[in-house]
Amino acid sequence: xxxxxxxxxxxxxxxxxxxxxxxxxxxxxxxxxxxxxxxxxxxxxxxxxxxxxxxxxxxxxxxxxxxxxxxxxxxxxxxxxxxxxxxxxxxxxxxxxxxxxxxxxxxxxxxxxxxxxxxxxxxxxxxxxxxxxxxxxxxxxxxxxxxxxxxxxxxxxxxxxxxxxxxxxxxxxxxxxxxxxxxxxxxxxxxxxxxxxxxxxxxxxxxxxxxxxxxxxxxxxxxxxxxxxxxxxxxxxxxxxxxxxxxxxxxxxxxxxxxxxxxxxxxxxxxxxxxxxxxxxxxxxxxxxxxxxxxxxxxxxxxxxxxxxxxxxxxxxxxxxxxxxxxxxxxxxxxxxxxxxxxxxxxxxxxxxxxxxxxxxxxxxxxxxxxxxxxxxxxxxxxxxxxxxxxxxxxxxxxxxxxxxxxxxxxxxxxxxxxxxxxxxxxxxxxxxxxxxxxxxxxxxxxxxxxxxx
Numbered sequence: 001x002x003x004x005x006x007x008x009x010x011x012x013x014x015x016x017x018x019x020x021x022x023x024x025x026x027x028x029x030x031x032x033x034x035x036x037x038x039x040x041x042x043x044x045x046x047x048x049x050x051x052x053x054x055x056x057x058x059x060x061x062x063x064x065x066x067x068x069x070x071x072x073x074x075x076x077x078x079x080x081x082x083x084x085x086x087x088x089x090x091x092x093x094x095x096x097x098x099x100x101x102x103x104x105x106x107x108x109x110x111x112x113x114x115x116x117x118x119x120x121x122x123x124x125x126x127x128x129x130x131x132x133x134x135x136x137x138x139x140x141x142x143x144x145x146x147x148x149x150x151x152x153x154x155x156x157x158x159x160x161x162x163x164x165x166x167x168x169x170x171x172x173x174x175x176x177x178x179x180x181x182x183x184x185x186x187x188x189x190x191x192x193x194x195x196x197x198x199x200x201x202x203x204x205x206x207x208x209x210x211x212x213x214x215x216x217x218x219x220x221x222x223x224x225x226x227x228x229x230x231x232x233x234x235x236x237x238x239x240x241x242x243x244x245x246x247x248x249x250x251x252x253x254x255x256x257x258x259x260x261x262x263x264x265x266x267x268x269x270x271x272x273x274x275x276x277x278x279x280x281x282x283x284x285x286x287x288x289x290x291x292x293x294x295x296x297x298x299x300x301x302x303x304x305x306x307x308x309x310x311x312x313x314x315x316x317x318x319x320x321x322x323x324x325x326x327x328x329x330x331x332x333x334x335x336x337x338x339x340x341x342x343x344x345x346x347x348x349x350x351x352x353x354x355x356x357x358x359x360x361x362x363x364x365x366x367x368x369x370x371x372x373x374x375x376x377x378x379x380x381x382x383x384x385x386x387x388x389x390x391x392x393x394x395x396x397x398x399x400x401x402x403x404x405x406x407x408x409x410x411x412x413x414x415x416x417x418x419x420x421x422x423x424x425x426x427x428x429x430x431x432x433x434x435x436x437x438x439x440x441x442x443x444x445x446x447x448x449x450x451x452x453x454x
Contacts, residue, residue, distance in 0.1 A: 259444070265282060
């Protein structure tokens, strides 16, 4: 079982976030936790042979999908008597409904990426006696929050032999803000040019001993001459931690959306396969912050590929119709960060629906289907929260404010699953350091487990 007290959950989440500076590291961190719980890794390039009660995971770039299948199932005989079955064909021909049906999936979905600055290709350069690196804005970060913070670089390096390694440097970079003496109107409105004003400094021009690729290669213990490509991002290095008068708050980078990843991973590890009636599945997609249109994003085929292969392997005689029937009896919870009503900007929120920090996970609704929640999904989330013994709260946007979106509508559109959008309430979303009530972290994890358990 994962830790359950607030202090233990905070420490566990802090460890998870610190170990996951990039989406590639996040999948590795999740995989390590699954491995420790007895999950077996599968290779997408190989044929799968699955058995009832097994737990598996598969990684595609910066995304990961893991699942537990029911350990056993009571089938229904022709005479109507209950009889246990361990054969996979019988298990799945009698699961989740009348004889002849196939099991559905209970999917807890999230994303592994967060807003940042991505290292551009090319050599570093010098300006005014400093060494600098070119970066490109990834997603929609609150740019001012990244100023005057020590930054590390983390991500993956591809090598000449085709292999890929993870890299993470010490704090080597900083984006220094212009002093107020040189911009007397800065407190009346800060304007940052995305090209000129967000370029990190990594050293003094006259002291160069290693360039940025050499530093990254050294952190991964590989020959820099073998590095042929990279997906590397800036990472704030301040450690996550509790704060507040009663330590009721938790601050960290990448809470959007590693908090949900952590909840889903922990919940699936704790699920009891012996009492499952559906396949319990966790999906952590990459590239949500830039639209999810990639082979490892929610718009891509990853979840469809994995779920179809699960059905095909567990029920060798299954047809395409059987797979579609499985999807029709499935449900997905899309968990992504949402906004708590801000005490300093109350006018930015709906005047009557006022979610609070510490009030429980959000149920996110939007008439334009920017969130996929409908009445059916609402009932499913309500039941999960009731089983977990936690309260949830509704979230809707102010009509005058554009609403963001999540992997929820994408999953619903691509696979046709009933999908409900939920998530933790945050302040400072997309800041280099976001904050949440630790009570909401505990509640989301409990609700996630209750949902996956079914």
